Amino acid sequence: MRLTECLRDEKEEILRLWMEAVYATYPFDAKGVLRTVSDPFGNPGADMTREAAHALYDAVMGEETTVDGVKGALERFVKLRAVQRDTPSRALGVFHLLKPIMRQRLLPHCTDSGELNGYLAAESRLDSLILLAFDMYMADRETLAESRVKEIRSQHAQLTKWAQAFKKSLLVAG
Amino acid sequence: MAKLPAPQELIASRPPFPGEHWLALKPEFSPGSFCYPAKPDTMERLHMPNPHEWDPAADDWGLPENWEKTLCDAFAERLEKHRSLKLFMDICVRCGACADKCHFFLGTNDPKNMPVLRAELLRSLYRRDHTMLGKLLGKTAGARGWDKSVVKELFYYAYQCTECRRCSLFCPYGIDTAEITMIVRELLHEVGLGTHWIMDPVKNCSFTGNHLGIQPHSFVEIVEMLADDCETVTGIRPKTPFNKKNAEILFITPSGDVFADPGIYTFMGYLLLFHQLDLDYTLSTYASEGGNFGSFTSFNMAKKLNAKMYAEAERLNAKWILGGECGHMWRVINQYMDTYNGPTPANMIPPTSPVTGTVFSNAASTKMVHIAEFTADLIYHNKLKLDPSRNDHIVTTFHDSCNPSRGMGLLDEPRYVLKAVCNNFVEMPENTIREQTFCCGAGSGLNTEEIMELRMRAGMPRGNALRHVQQKFGVNHMACVCAIDRATLPPLANYWAPGVTVSGLHELVANALVMTGEQKRTMDLRQEDLPGVEEDETDAQEGGE
Ligand code: SF4
Ligand code: SF4
Numbered sequence: 237m238r239l240t241e242c243l244r245d246e247k248e249e250i251l252r253l254w255m256e257a258v259y260a261t262y263p264f265d266a267k268g269v270l271r272t273v274s275d276p277f278g279n280p281g282a283d284m285t286r287e288a289a290h291a292l293y294d295a296v297m298g299e300e301t302t303v304d305g306v307k308g309a310l311e312r313f314v315k316l317r318a319v320q321r322d323t324p325s326r327a328l329g330v331f332h333l334l335k336p337i338m339r340q341r342l343l344p345h346c347t348d349s350g351e352l353n354g355y356l357a358a359e360s361r362l363d364s365l366i367l368l369a370f371d372m373y374m375a376d377r378e379t380l381a382e383s384r385v386k387e388i389r390s391q392h393a394q395l396t397k398w399a400q401a402f403k404k405s406l407l408v409a410g
Numbered sequence: 411m412a413k414l415p416a417p418q419e420l421i422a423s424r425p426p427f428p429g430e431h432w433l434a435l436k437p438e439f440s441p442g443s444f445c446y447p448a449k450p451d452t453m454e455r456l457h458m459p460n461p462h463e464w465d466p467a468a469d470d471w472g473l474p475e476n477w478e479k480t481l482c483d484a485f486a487e488r489l490e491k492h493r494s495l496k497l498f499m500d501i502c503v504r505c506g507a508c509a510d511k512c513h514f515f516l517g518t519n520d521p522k523n524m525p526v527l528r529a530e531l532l533r534s535l536y537r538r539d540h541t542m543l544g545k546l547l548g549k550t551a552g553a554r555g556w557d558k559s560v561v562k563e564l565f566y567y568a569y570q571c572t573e574c575r576r577c578s579l580f581c582p583y584g585i586d587t588a589e590i591t592m593i594v595r596e597l598l599h600e601v602g603l604g605t606h607w608i609m610d611p612v613k614n615c616s617f618t619g620n621h622l623g624i625q626p627h628s629f630v631e632i633v634e635m636l637a638d639d640c641e642t643v644t645g646i647r648p649k650t651p652f653n654k655k656n657a658e659i660l661f662i663t664p665s666g667d668v669f670a671d672p673g674i675y676t677f678m679g680y681l682l683l684f685h686q687l688d689l690d691y692t693l694s695t696y697a698s699e700g701g702n703f704g705s706f707t708s709f710n711m712a713k714k715l716n717a718k719m720y721a722e723a724e725r726l727n728a729k730w731i732l733g734g735e736c737g738h739m740w741r742v743i744n745q746y747m748d749t750y751n752g753p754t755p756a757n758m759i760p761p762t763s764p765v766t767g768t769v770f771s772n773a774a775s776t777k778m779v780h781i782a783e784f785t786a787d788l789i790y791h792n793k794l795k796l797d798p799s800r801n802d803h804i805v806t807t808f809h810d811s812c813n814p815s816r817g818m819g820l821l822d823e824p825r826y827v828l829k830a831v832c833n834n835f836v837e838m839p840e841n842t843i844r845e846q847t848f849c850c851g852a853g854s855g856l857n858t859e860e861i862m863e864l865r866m867r868a869g870m871p872r873g874n875a876l877r878h879v880q881q882k883f884g885v886n887h888m889a890c891v892c893a894i895d896r897a898t899l900p901p902l903a904n905y906w907a908p909g910v911t912v913s914g915l916h917e918l919v920a921n922a923l924v925m926t927g928e929q930k931r932t933m934d935l936r937q938e939d940l941p942g943v944e945e946d947e948t949d950a951q952e953g954g955e
Contacts, residue, residue: 261421
């Protein structure tokens with residue numbers, strides 16, 4: 237089978253396997269809800285995973301896409317993982333889970349049809365995506381760190397203004 | 411030679427099949443997953459039981475010697491006192507309707523954050539001591555005994571519930587897991603376990619009235635500064651009446667709006683509105699906090715802190731109380747105040763708007779009116795001159811805060827006001843608003859920075875819906891009627907929907923309010939330039955030439 241055909245035929249199954257692999261990183265008893273509730277607002281975690289899965293697949297398989305486009309589609313998912321897992325590897329490692337699936341579902345066909353290079357190019361694109369995701373993850377973590385500082389400042393904003401005015405009045409008087 | 415693990419092995423958070431029953435898996439107290447504990451000094455001054463130094467990450471939490479008996483007795487006492495609690499323990503049929511309705515579960519995917527299982531943590535203890543089956547069959551009947559790890563688990567999950575009541579909306583029996591969480595927090599206090607972010611404000615409110623413990627004279631000065639800022643924007647310096655005897659109305663609002671950005675702009679909005687109406691009202695330096703941090707602690711503490719509202723209305727001889735935009739303050743007023751602190755002092759009468767003559771019969775008992783109702787009534791009777799085009803650079807949505815929406819049914823009044831002062835209003839998806847609203851993720855005393863990640867995952871369903879309307883309809887603003895939301899939503903929006911600003915309702919009201927004798931508005935209450943104003947002027951000049 238030609239690689240392009242094979243990519244099309246295998247898409248649903250590969251996406252399903254990858255999402256299963258992602259859900260498997262959550263506690264067992266939570267998996268049911270993640271898999272079965274499809275409302276995008278009632279079960280946003282699954283919706284984010286679905287959106288990321290499609291974007292990931294299309295980009296890896298070499299569909300026409302822009303960096304901004306794919307980043308936009310991965311954004312929610314990366315943000316979620318960035319606050320759900322305590323280390324970058326546990327947060328972003330889920331992207332690597334696509335590799336064994338690709339090797340299982342696509343590699344044999346590609347070897348048969350002599351399109352190994354095509355396959356390797358797809359894997360390389362996955363590596364690029366992981367690098368992109370890593371940048372996004374870091375930006376998200378930065379935002380969190382900034383939020384902490386900003387929040388402490390905001391909580392006392394008016395108090396600080398008052399204290400500064402008070403200090404000024406003391407200086408003037410003194 | 412050892413080999414590096416494959417990615418699958420590195421990232422797995424659990425073995426392929428769980429070896430243990432869900433109840434046996436214990437939470438990990440890693441930094442960021444828990445709030446800092448209350449200080450012994452704070453707890454001592456509040457006469458809380460067993461004040462002590464402890465660290466949630468440590469093995470030993472320094473429980474008192476007789477901790478188990480203390481907890482069992484305290485639980486039995488509460489079962490006796492609250493019939494609802496006993497009912498909630500007995501009637502859950504484990505239908506699972508609530509399971510995926512909690513934002514903590516949706517954000518963490520931790521099964522113990524499913525409301526049904528959160529409650530089961532306590533219910534399993536209940537079964538052992540209070541049900542025949544549990545006594546006879548023990549574990550087989552889902553019963554378990556207390557041990558120190560159970561105490562830790564209760565703490566972990568009682569502070570991963572914002573008492574938002576979303577789950578109860580979907581429960582066919584109306585089981586209110588929020589109330590179960592409240593009881594668990596009460597029980598934990600019996601052995602000296604509380605959090606700093608809640609207990610420090612409780613202490614401050616107990617001793618000085620407001621949550622930061624600002625002395626009365628300084629409090630007045632801070633409010634005066636806000637009045638100065640109002641003058642900069644409008645050319646009018648609003649009155650700031652404090653502790654005025656015989657004023658018709660006592661105004662009480664969360665003190666967060668006096669201290670914190672962006673709440674201060676909402677407070678400025680109140681000052682300007684009341685000034686324009688020439689309202690006979692007063693602020694108080696004693697009842698200077700509407701928010702009730704006691705309600706995150708125990709029923710008794712909530713009652714104690716709430717008492718100052720009526721005490722002050724009596725002292726100042728006010729006829730009724732107008733309450734500002736707050737969440738849990740209104741939950742307490744609407745659900746508990748009558749029982750806690752009623753009946754009202756004899757000098758109070760059923761609230762009547764001095765401007766429109768409307769009698770707020772819904773507040774006949776507590777004699778407290780929500781400012782959104784008050785303002786909606788003004789607008790309905792055409793008593794305010796408004797120029798909503800001043801808010802035209804805003805495309806706003808409205809976040810129903812859990813307490814006003816599910817705790818008191820305040821759904822339409824804020825929207826009515828918002829639509830009158832903003833021309834561009836967009837609702838978020840239906841299953842994320844009104845009664846079904848998703849929590850900000852940090853209510854009930856959880857908006858502390860040490861658990862920022864936890865807040866972002868708990869707030870994810872809200873953030874996600876906001877992001878949706880931002881991308882689809884260009885929403886760039888979110889209004890709300892809760893002081894805690896004004897603190898928790900900015901970081902949430904900044905994470906999930908960067909570019910969306912957050913404000914209270916009355917900030918937008920005052921921006922649109924055309925006041926008698928005001929100067930031409932060139933900026934909003936935040937002193938940010940109003941888009942289009944300068945160009946208009948240039949146009950006008952050019953036109954005049
Ligand atoms: S009250 Fe809210 S936070 Fe608590 S269990 Fe129910 S849905 Fe979750
Ligand atoms: S919806 Fe009510 S009865 Fe059903 S599992 Fe939840 S708490 Fe129990």
